[in-house]
Amino acid sequence: MSEEINNNTPAEQEAPAPAPAEKIDASETAAKVAQLDLDSDEDIFDNMQFPEPDYNAPPAVEFHDVVKRYYLYKSEKSRFKAMFTGNRGVPQHQALNGLDFTIYPGESVGFIGRNGAGKSTILKLITGVSFPTSGEITVRGKVAALLELTAGFTQDMTGRENIYTKCLLLGLTEAEIREIEDDIIEFAELEEYIDQPVRTYSSGMRMRLGFSININIKPEILVIDEALSVGDARFRKKCRNAILQLIHSGVTVLFVSHSTDALTSTCNRAIYLKDGKVHFDGSVVEALDMYNADVEEIRKRIREKRRAKKRKAKERLKQLRKQQDMEKDKK
Amino acid sequence: MAEKGYFYSTKSNAKTGLGMIFEEHRGQAKKIMNLSLNNLKATYKGALLGPAWAIIKPSFTLFILWFAFSVGLRGNGTVNGFPRFYFMLTGYVPWFYISEAILGGARSVRNNRQYVTKLSFPMSNIMTFTNLSSMYIHMILIVIMYVVLCFGGYCPSIYNLQILYYLPMMFIFFWVLTWTTAPMAAFSKDFENLVSSIMTGLFWLSGIVYDTTSVKNDVIRHVFYFNPVNYFINGYRRTFLYGKPAFTADNRTETLIIFLELLVLILLGSFYFKRLRKLIPDVL
Numbered sequence: 001m002s003e004e005i006n007n008n009t010p011a012e013q014e015a016p017a018p019a020p021a022e023k024i025d026a027s028e029t030a031a032k033v034a035q036l037d038l039d040s041d042e043d044i045f046d047n048m049q050f051p052e053p054d055y056n057a058p059p060a061v062e063f064h065d066v067v068k069r070y071y072l073y074k075s076e077k078s079r080f081k082a083m084f085t086g087n088r089g090v091p092q093h094q095a096l097n098g099l100d101f102t103i104y105p106g107e108s109v110g111f112i113g114r115n116g117a118g119k120s121t122i123l124k125l126i127t128g129v130s131f132p133t134s135g136e137i138t139v140r141g142k143v144a145a146l147l148e149l150t151a152g153f154t155q156d157m158t159g160r161e162n163i164y165t166k167c168l169l170l171g172l173t174e175a176e177i178r179e180i181e182d183d184i185i186e187f188a189e190l191e192e193y194i195d196q197p198v199r200t201y202s203s204g205m206r207m208r209l210g211f212s213i214n215i216n217i218k219p220e221i222l223v224i225d226e227a228l229s230v231g232d233a234r235f236r237k238k239c240r241n242a243i244l245q246l247i248h249s250g251v252t253v254l255f256v257s258h259s260t261d262a263l264t265s266t267c268n269r270a271i272y273l274k275d276g277k278v279h280f281d282g283s284v285v286e287a288l289d290m291y292n293a294d295v296e297e298i299r300k301r302i303r304e305k306r307r308a309k310k311r312k313a314k315e316r317l318k319q320l321r322k323q324q325d326m327e328k329d330k331k
Numbered sequence: 332m333a334e335k336g337y338f339y340s341t342k343s344n345a346k347t348g349l350g351m352i353f354e355e356h357r358g359q360a361k362k363i364m365n366l367s368l369n370n371l372k373a374t375y376k377g378a379l380l381g382p383a384w385a386i387i388k389p390s391f392t393l394f395i396l397w398f399a400f401s402v403g404l405r406g407n408g409t410v411n412g413f414p415r416f417y418f419m420l421t422g423y424v425p426w427f428y429i430s431e432a433i434l435g436g437a438r439s440v441r442n443n444r445q446y447v448t449k450l451s452f453p454m455s456n457i458m459t460f461t462n463l464s465s466m467y468i469h470m471i472l473i474v475i476m477y478v479v480l481c482f483g484g485y486c487p488s489i490y491n492l493q494i495l496y497y498l499p500m501m502f503i504f505f506w507v508l509t510w511t512t513a514p515m516a517a518f519s520k521d522f523e524n525l526v527s528s529i530m531t532g533l534f535w536l537s538g539i540v541y542d543t544t545s546v547k548n549d550v551i552r553h554v555f556y557f558n559p560v561n562y563f564i565n566g567y568r569r570t571f572l573y574g575k576p577a578f579t580a581d582n583r584t585e586t587l588i589i590f591l592e593l594l595v596l597i598l599l600g601s602f603y604f605k606r607l608r609k610l611i612p613d614v615l
Contacts, residue, residue: 070613080519128339128451131609139339151449154373165369168362169450
């Protein structure tokens with residue numbers, strides 16, 4: 001993987017660094033030929049063929065009847081009390097309501113659902129940050145989460161020291177870290193800043209470093225939240241390419257997104273979540289159709305409600321005017 | 332890459348908190364060592380002298396002590412037949428560690444909250460590496476104390492080897508204490524404040540500036556047995572100052588109490604760790 005990145009670097013440098021807006025236009029026409037890999041999304045996707053998932057292997061991710069409830073403490077006092085009473089009588093929010101699915105190695109699965117459907121909760125459960133209230137979860141393989149990129153950084157330490165710490169936290173050995181250190185630094189494009197304390201970094205630099213670490217640890221399962229945006233347009237494309245390369249190499253991908261475009265280009269399976277349950281599990285197109293139909297329906301309902309409200313308001317206005325007129329007439 | 336290392340399942344969960352803690356520690360020794368050194372570096376990073384500050388600060392306090400009791404208040408008498416300075420020195424050195432272990436241990440999870448809420452990191456390891464960091468500093472302070480005591484003519488002695496019992500025992504005792512305090516302090520800020528407000532009181536209830544074993548009042552002297560800090564501080568004095576064995580007839584009750592307390596702490600820690608471990612990522 002690192003070699004491919006090396007090949008990309010000269011192509012980037014040829015591209016004029018300033019005026020990113022111009023570059024996007026250009027990428028659709030002439031620049032296509034010059035920058036084969038980096039600047040055009042379409043041709044990568046066109047050439048892209050999903051690797052065949054291995055359905056015989058032990059599943060990469062297994063969810064069995066997973067329920068997740070969050071406790072909602074009213075105040076610090078109720079929280080303090082809960083430590084001794086064992087959360088008795090604390091109101092709960094049910095995020096996941098008996099979830100069942102199995103993902104095999106090499107699959108790339110998109111999670112669709114409206115806000116609050118439980119997408120982020122699932123990602124947190126897979127990465128092992130949060131725990132299910134009941135049910136069983138099994139994850140086989142090293143997970144790289146592109147969720148909280150800057151998590152685990154110590155502000156006062158240099159970029160290089162942070163690479164070391166973060167990789168340790170992710171469970172790598174020292175030998176493994178030394179092996180990928182240079183790749184990480186090169187991908188993050190931090191250059192001489194790598195030996196400066198992270199507190200002096202801009203937020204973009206921090207994100208780049210975080211992304212670079214996660215992408216370079218050779219994960220077997222990649223968890224991506226769509227809300228992620230790293231650096232400028234050029235770096236975003238580089239990230240996208242790196243992700244696609246990983247998918248191509250047979251990594252299992254779990255992807256959360258609302259964008260039809262991103263889902264159809266990255267995933268070969270989609271799970272539509274509704275009210276903390278699997279509403280549909282199957283092809284991306286069908287899932288998206290269902291999701292969009294539901295969204296449309298909800299929008300319609302909202303529109304109707306709004307119209308009804310307006311109507312009511314108008315009627316009320318009319319009544320008031322009538323009353324006023326009557327009062328005037330009486331006078 | 333070894334597949335076994337990257338297997339995660341909620342199925343294999345241990346039944347007790349104690350089991351959970353052991354499971355979280357299995358095969359993590361090297362990582363914990365690295366993180367404890369990192370923690371030390373990170374605390375004092377950005378200062379010219381770095382981690383040296385961790386030793387300079389308590390050394391300065393000890394210097395003031397020496398100045399006050401050996402130069403200023405000369406003739407302030409002796410405790411148990413030993414000059415007050417040496418008596419307090421052997422009390423202060425373990426106290427620095429104990430207060431750091433209690434307070435820093437309780438704060439450890441909250442201070443490293445990103446490890447818990449953003450990464451999949453075994454929570455009990457946080458308590459371990461925090462305590463280890465303080466232990467490194469403590470070991471250096473012991474060396475400094477030892478040199479001072481040697482100049483005073485109280486060392487070396489065969490009883491000094493008893494440190495090999497007291498040091499691990501002290502580490503384990505206050506590490507086990509953090510199984511309860513760290514999750515609780517992470518869960519509720521009030522608990523953290525409670526711990527830090529207890530510390531001043533604990534200092535004066537422990538035999539750092541006076542000898543608890545020679546208190547006149549029988550009841551109070553026996554109540555002091557229940558303060559674990561006393562056991563360790565008096566143990567350090569037995570080791571470095573008095574030249575007395577660790578287990579004698581006159582501290583049998585104290586020894587029994589400390590082991591009982593350790594047992595209670597293990598049970599309590601196991602209970603609270605299990606209860607709070609899975610809640611903390613959601614509430615911290």
